[in-house]
Amino acid sequence: MEVTIEHSFCPYCDEATEIYFRIMNTILFSGNEAELRAGMEHLKEETQLEEYFTFGYGAHHIWISQRRPSDKNKLFKYRVMVARF
Template sequence: MKVTIEHSFCPYSEEVTDLYFRIINTILFSTDEAELRESMRQLEEKTPLHEYFTYGYGAHHLWVCQRRPSDKTLVFKHRIMLVEF
């Protein structure tokens, strides 16, 4: 896995900061795409991940964006990280 931090994230609460580092650890501990997908699914089930972040998959990557604190239906303009697998 190759993780690229593309933009800074906004640490507007302890919970969002904790989730940010949990996302990074989830990515770094995953050995392949299947494990990454399963680990992200489990993280989503165990935490309020979608309250603070949104993510998706491309053919060979995972992208992560942060939701805005003022309106959580909106995301910041730039994605915060890209993971190539």
């Protein structure tokens, strides 16, 4: 997997920071798209991933965006990372 950091991450709490690095490790340790999808689902079940981040898939990539601390229904303007598979 090739991870591109597209914008700075806002470390507004320890849990968001821990999840950010767990997302990155999940991506980097995945060997293919199926492993990545399974890893992200596992991370979603194991942590409060959706409290701090949102993600989605394109044809050949996954994108990650960070939620705003003041209103979890809003996202920061830019994605924090994208990974191509």
